[in-house]
Amino acid sequence: MHTPAPLHLERALVWFRRDLRVDDHAALYHALRAARTVYCVFVLDRDILDALPRQDRRVAFILGALQVLDDDLRALGGSLLVRHAHAGDEIPRLAAELGAQAVFTNHDDEPQALARDAQVAERLASFGAELRTFKDHVVFERREVMTTTGGAYGVFTPYKNAWLRKVNDFYLSSYPVERHASALAPTPGARGVPDLAEIGFEAVALTPHLGQGSRGAQALLDDFLDRMERYDETRDFPAVKGPSYLSVHLRFGTVSIRRLARLAHQRMQGGDRGAEVWLSELIWRDFYHQVMHHHPHAMAAAFRAEYDRITWESGPEADALFRAWCEGRTGFPIVDAAMRQLNQTGYMHNRLRMVTASFLTKDLGLDWRLGEAYFAQQLLDFDLAANNGGWQWASSSGCDAQPYFRIFNPVSQSEKFDGDGKFIRRYCPELASLDNKAIHAPWERAPLAMQAIEYPRPVVNHALARERTLARYAVVKSRAVG
Numbered sequence: 001m002h003t004p005a006p007l008h009l010e011r012a013l014v015w016f017r018r019d020l021r022v023d024d025h026a027a028l029y030h031a032l033r034a035a036r037t038v039y040c041v042f043v044l045d046r047d048i049l050d051a052l053p054r055q056d057r058r059v060a061f062i063l064g065a066l067q068v069l070d071d072d073l074r075a076l077g078g079s080l081l082v083r084h085a086h087a088g089d090e091i092p093r094l095a096a097e098l099g100a101q102a103v104f105t106n107h108d109d110e111p112q113a114l115a116r117d118a119q120v121a122e123r124l125a126s127f128g129a130e131l132r133t134f135k136d137h138v139v140f141e142r143r144e145v146m147t148t149t150g151g152a153y154g155v156f157t158p159y160k161n162a163w164l165r166k167v168n169d170f171y172l173s174s175y176p177v178e179r180h181a182s183a184l185a186p187t188p189g190a191r192g193v194p195d196l197a198e199i200g201f202e203a204v205a206l207t208p209h210l211g212q213g214s215r216g217a218q219a220l221l222d223d224f225l226d227r228m229e230r231y232d233e234t235r236d237f238p239a240v241k242g243p244s245y246l247s248v249h250l251r252f253g254t255v256s257i258r259r260l261a262r263l264a265h266q267r268m269q270g271g272d273r274g275a276e277v278w279l280s281e282l283i284w285r286d287f288y289h290q291v292m293h294h295h296p297h298a299m300a301a302a303f304r305a306e307y308d309r310i311t312w313e314s315g316p317e318a319d320a321l322f323r324a325w326c327e328g329r330t331g332f333p334i335v336d337a338a339m340r341q342l343n344q345t346g347y348m349h350n351r352l353r354m355v356t357a358s359f360l361t362k363d364l365g366l367d368w369r370l371g372e373a374y375f376a377q378q379l380l381d382f383d384l385a386a387n388n389g390g391w392q393w394a395s396s397s398g399c400d401a402q403p404y405f406r407i408f409n410p411v412s413q414s415e416k417f418d419g420d421g422k423f424i425r426r427y428c429p430e431l432a433s434l435d436n437k438a439i440h441a442p443w444e445r446a447p448l449a450m451q452a453i454e455y456p457r458p459v460v461n462h463a464l465a466r467e468r469t470l471a472r473y474a475v476v477k478s479r480a481v482g
Contacts, residue, residue: 009035013095015105016042016080017113019136019253020065021214022072022177026134029175031104032183039098039187040073040080042066043087044199047116055204057346057380059196064206065254066193068213078184082192084199088116092123098188101129106136106253109289110384111296137253138286139163139171139261142293145286152294153287154399160283172262207345210248210380217255220245228267231274238338238349239422244278247381248347250285257282288389291399298398299388300369307397309476313365321364324459325356326374328427331458333439334414335359337427344427346380351417357394358408363465365472368395396473404473407466414440430455 012035014028020042022028031038049059070080083090095103103124108117121131135141145162146152153159196203211219224244227234234242249255261282267275295303302308313321324330328339338352348356353375360371372391376382392398396406418424421439425432430453431439438446443457450457 009101011035011037011039011098011100013091013098013100013103014038014040015091015103016040016069017105017108017253018251019106020062020069021217021254021256022069022076023214024174024256024259025106025177026136026175027104027106027132029177029180030132030134031102032177032180034102034104035183037185038078038183039100039185040078041091041094041187042069042080042082043090044082044084044194045087046084047086047088049084049199049201052201053377054200055202057204057206058382059199059201060204060206061210061248061380062252063193063196064216065213065252068215068254070190070193072214073184074186076178076181076184077186078181079186079190080193081187081190082194084194088119088123091120092126092129095124095129096127102132103129104132104134107133107141108137109141109293111299137257138289139167139257139282140286141289145290152290154291156284156287156400159287159290160280163283163286167261167265172258172265174256174258174262206380207347209245214249214254217246217249220249221255221260225263227274228264228278229272229274232277233274235277236351236417238341238352239418239420239426243350245347251381251383257285284389285383285386288385291389292385295399298392299384302397303392303399304397306476307395310367310397310472311475312367318364318366321459322360322366322370324456325360325364325366325371329456329459330359331443331456332359332410332414332462333421333424333428333431333442334418335410337418337424340427342375342378346378348375348379349423351413353390354394355408355410355413357391359410361395362407362469363410363460363462365465365468368392368397405470407469409462411441411462428455 012031014031019025019027052059066080066082073080083094091103103120108114117131117133124131140163145159145166153162210216221244224246227241231242234240236242246255246260250257261279264275264279264282268279291303292299325335325339328336328343330336334352335356338348338356342348357368357371360366361368368391372387375387379387389398393400393402396402396404414424420436421434424439431442434442434446434449438449442450442455
């Protein structure tokens with residue numbers, strides 16, 4: 001299905017980034033079809049890494065994925081060169097050193113990545129080389145799914161319907177890399193993958209079930225295939241094994257989005273409701289990436305400009321509330337359990353991402369950008385487009401966001417999605433002795449027991465906070481109308 005230009009290059013360099021696998025890899029496939037000799041590199045980009053805390057789960061995950069990638073490339077006759085440098089400088093320098101006439105890589109539409117790639121392309125051109133980029137991280141990107149008038153979609157359901165009308169075997173077919181692997185060559189200077197200490201980071205524990213690189217992704221997918229048909233019934237309950245847990249693997253490309261979408265689409269066509277709902281989640285991912293492409297301003301400001309006029313809470317008291325939210329000390333068990341899960345594991349269940357985001361913006365009255373930045377720091381699966389989209393959805397400032405007057409009640413959310421308190425007890429063990437009714441609102445339902453438990457009282461009154469939020473948003477809406 002994929003037919004690139006015929007062989008015409010002597011040497012090419014494949015630059016791996018958020019696509020850490022060999023299987024079904026667009027840039028690698030095109031390089032192998034275009035060049036007689038193909039080298040491979042990954043740059044631990046200091047423009048990104050130097051700003052991170054010295055214990056960062058994502059760096060540990062990346063190094064594990066690189067080890068598997070290197071093993072897989074070596075099995076095919078190549079190897080992976082790993083450099084710790086500024087990618088904008090290192091890629092052109094390495095291409096010149098290797099005599100590569102082209103650098104092949106996959107698209108990264110984040111604003112900073114686009115600026116970096118433009119710089120790399122300019123430097124490559126200075127000595128007659130070129131940068132060739134390909135779609136790999138999503139099924140549809142940029143301007144591939146547009147409205148009938150040629151505009152970008154701002155509402156998910158019409159986008160999803162257009163996505164489903166357009167998708168076919170061509171868009172979901174894989175790139176057969178192994179068939180053309182004879183062009184792979186060991187990259188000069190490749191000495192394996194460095195450990196954390198070699199690049200200035202400290203050891204950090206990763207959740208074992210994630211596995212390592214593409215092997216870990218395969219194991220998780222195998223497990224999920226047996227559960228996919230129940231995904232629509234189980235996905236909202238954090239104490240139940242409902243999600244695929246593949247989000248971090250999608251983020252770093254240790255599994256192909258085309259492969260996952262193809263599996264879900266095939267099952268959906270067979271009447272599998274769980275597969276249909278899971279495919280919808282994958283389409284949300286495409287949707288947020290096309291929003292980022294068409295509206296890059298939304299990565300730092302409200303998609304709907306009027307919401308940048310909201311007066312958020314500020315000052316010492318607001319700072320203390322933010323710290324309580326970050327540390328899981330709000331006095332609302334479901335919120336605190338979710339934040340502690342995030343802090344301890346780097347993961348948060350999707351339903352709880354919505355609950356905690358709503359709580360920060362609409363119970364505490366704090367700017368969504370504070371929460372977005374904290375999630376960006378803590379989430380192992382952090383993705384700029386999806387994280388921004390989720391936060392703007394919760395704060396009602398984004399495209400297709402929940403209406404501002406829809407405010408999650410943390411107690412009712414807790415009762416509905418963690419009815420027996422199993423998830424709360426796991427991450428708030430000090431509440432384990434409370435019964436299934438009291439555990440959702442212990443300050444109200446078990447006041448005597450709370451006297452002997454070291455657990456904070458609620459930092460806000462939800463009912464009063466809700467009224468303040470309605471008033472805060474109503475002012476903005478009235479100004480927009482006026």
